[in-house]
Amino acid sequence: MADKKRTASLKLTAAKCRQNVLRMVRAGGHGHVGGALSALDIVTALYFDTMNVDPENPKMEDRDRFLLSAGHKCLAQYAVLAERGFFDKEILDTYGKLASKIPGHPDMHKLPGVEANTGALGHGLSIAAGMAMSAKLDKKDYKVYAITGDGELPEGSNWEAAAAAAKFGLDNLVVFVDNNGLQISGDVTKVMDMRPVDEKFKSFGWAVKYIDGNDMDQILYALDSIPEERGKPTMILCSTVKAKGLSFGENQAGFHFWNATPELLDQAEKEMQEEVDRLTKEVLG
Numbered sequence: 001m002a003d004k005k006r007t008a009s010l011k012l013t014a015a016k017c018r019q020n021v022l023r024m025v026r027a028g029g030h031g032h033v034g035g036a037l038s039a040l041d042i043v044t045a046l047y048f049d050t051m052n053v054d055p056e057n058p059k060m061e062d063r064d065r066f067l068l069s070a071g072h073k074c075l076a077q078y079a080v081l082a083e084r085g086f087f088d089k090e091i092l093d094t095y096g097k098l099a100s101k102i103p104g105h106p107d108m109h110k111l112p113g114v115e116a117n118t119g120a121l122g123h124g125l126s127i128a129a130g131m132a133m134s135a136k137l138d139k140k141d142y143k144v145y146a147i148t149g150d151g152e153l154p155e156g157s158n159w160e161a162a163a164a165a166a167k168f169g170l171d172n173l174v175v176f177v178d179n180n181g182l183q184i185s186g187d188v189t190k191v192m193d194m195r196p197v198d199e200k201f202k203s204f205g206w207a208v209k210y211i212d213g214n215d216m217d218q219i220l221y222a223l224d225s226i227p228e229e230r231g232k233p234t235m236i237l238c239s240t241v242k243a244k245g246l247s248f249g250e251n252q253a254g255f256h257f258w259n260a261t262p263e264l265l266d267q268a269e270k271e272m273q274e275e276v277d278r279l280t281k282e283v284l285g
């Protein structure tokens with residue numbers, strides 16, 4: 001169990017990042033909020049606790065790498081990068097505008113901190129495995145973290161990467177499967193049933209861990225013991241809630257992409273501010 005202060009402070013940071021997500025949606029009028037909010041706690045823990053990164057020097061040679069394979073979850077990545085100081089928060093207000101540095105899917109040529117352009121599902125794990133292999137070949141210590149969606153797993157390229165990562169013993173590679181049960185058109189098991197996801201990864205030669213991906217204690221517990229097994233890549237199967245923190249949208253496929261109304265934006269803003277105030281007291285108290 002992570003110590004209380006560490007967890008409380010990360011929970012508060014995640015709550016502030018959720019406010020950043022809302023700020024972007026208000027600017028653009030819409031956004032892929034569902035998957036961003038289910039993955040956001042994990043991205044927060046990575047950037048504020050685990051990864052060796054420097055916002056002043058985003059290309060630092062030995063930095064840990066983060067690949068958001070499910071690129072449509074980019075509001076989470078933008079929210080966290082802004083909170084961590086990779087770019088000016090005013091850029092959040094350009095979401096949805098022409099020539100914005102924070103487009104609908106992440107662009108490494110536009111925004112510092114983005115390692116690869118993602119959005120066409122199924123590529124992030126291959127890129128991450130390539131980077132992890134490069135670290136091994138160069139005898140570097142950095143780790144590579146990736147997030148995939150559960151609805152992304154039917155893409156065959158994931159499994160080529162899974163096989164290669166195990167074959168080359170990439171124990172510096174970690175993939176979080178954001179197992180929120182929903183994809184763009186509904187229940188993931190109805191669109192393409194990939195269960196048992198854990199057994200599939202194990203059969204490819206991966207170590208597997210199970211956590212609640214919206215529980216900061218459990219995220220830290222998983223991250224504190226990487227590699228889970230020496231010589232094997234790690235898959236962390238994360239139970240999450242789609243649109244976590246958006247009270248009226250949680251667990252609803254309709255909030256995969258939200259066309260926001262001013263009334264609901266106001267409601268969410270109020271609720272998220274209350275959550276930040278509550279967590280601030282927890283941190284101070």
Ligand SMILES: Cc1ncc(C[n+]2csc(CCOP(=O)(O)OP(=O)(O)O)c2C)c(N)n1
Nearest residue numbers: 035072119120121149150151152182183184
């Ligand atoms: C190759 C490819 N096919 C289809 C899409 C369209 N698409 C965007 S998001 C999405 C659903 C992804 O579901 P999941 O991985 O569960 O992510 P979540 O919605 O839970 O964030 C789909 C099919 C895409 N972006 N890329």
Ligand SMILES: [Mg+2]
Nearest residue numbers: 150151182183
């Ligand atoms: Mg999903």
